[in-house]
Amino acid sequence: EVQLLESGGGLVQPGGSLRLSCVASGFTFSSYAMSWVRQAPGKGLEWVSDISGSGGSTYYADSVKGRFTMSRDNSKNTVYLQMNSLRAEDTALYYCAKDKGGKRYVDYWGQGTLVTVSS
Amino acid sequence: DIQMTQSPSSVSASVGDRVTITCRASQGISSWLAWYQQKPGRAPKLLIYAASSLQSGVPSRFSGSGSETDFTLTISSLQPEDFATYYCQQTNSFPITFGQGTRLEIK
Numbered sequence: 001e002v003q004l005l006e007s008g009g010g011l012v013q014p015g016g017s018l019r020l021s022c023v024a025s026g027f028t029f030s031s032y033a034m035s036w037v038r039q040a041p042g043k044g045l046e047w048v049s050d051i052s053g054s055g056g057s058t059y060y061a062d063s064v065k066g067r068f069t070m071s072r073d074n075s076k077n078t079v080y081l082q083m084n085s086l087r088a089e090d091t092a093l094y095y096c097a098k099d100k101g102g103k104r105y106v107d108y109w110g111q112g113t114l115v116t117v118s119s
Numbered sequence: 120d121i122q123m124t125q126s127p128s129s130v131s132a133s134v135g136d137r138v139t140i141t142c143r144a145s146q147g148i149s150s151w152l153a154w155y156q157q158k159p160g161r162a163p164k165l166l167i168y169a170a171s172s173l174q175s176g177v178p179s180r181f182s183g184s185g186s187e188t189d190f191t192l193t194i195s196s197l198q199p200e201d202f203a204t205y206y207c208q209q210t211n212s213f214p215i216t217f218g219q220g221t222r223l224e225i226k
Binding site: 035044045046047050059060061062095100103104105106107109110111112 | 120151153155157163164165168208210213215216218219220
């Protein structure tokens with residue numbers, strides 16, 4: 001059974017940093033791209049970042065480029081999202097998501113971890 | 120960036136109704152489109168990928184069609200558990216983008 005378990009969310013002041021983690025199980029982790037998708041309270045889905053199975057390629061939404069860094073440790077079946085220079089508009093539930101295989105469709109989602117940026 | 124526009128933003132329907140939701144891309148995306156269903160307090164669920172392929176375990180009353188810029192999600196006979204918000208997503212190119220969502224409500 002595929003499981004994705006996020007952690008690391010919390011309350012942070014504007015300008016601060018957080019690192020989200022997502023531990024995966026139930027599939028051959030290194031064979032699949034992974035992504036982060038966020039959802040602000042009461043709003044729609046926003047793709048944030050994506051990383052290839054090897055970790056060699058990363059992609060970012062314009063809204064986070066230069067501030068967020070996605071990485072993975074295939075030995076630990078874990079992806080990370082390092083978030084710096086946080087803004088109020090980064091407040092959202094952050095989902096870890098698994099690529100279905102090939103074209104970035106998401107077939108499994110975590111339960112999400114809430115990030116709140118407020119003073 | 121490719122913009123995805125869904126219509127309608129919300130729709131009211133009854134159990135047993137046939138419902139169609141549309142999604143328009145700002146430029147051609149071939150068939151690189153997915154549909155997701157999201158219920159309150161839950162993570163999204165993949166329904167359709169590659170515009171018309173049904174994800175495993177999804178009831179056959181859900182179907183998708185379209186290519187390039189115009190896509191549709193059809194629910195042939197609404198069931199009580201189908202009342203939710205639906206999102207389209209293009210994966211043709213980065214940045215990946217979602218539509219704004221369509222809320223399907225009970226009439």
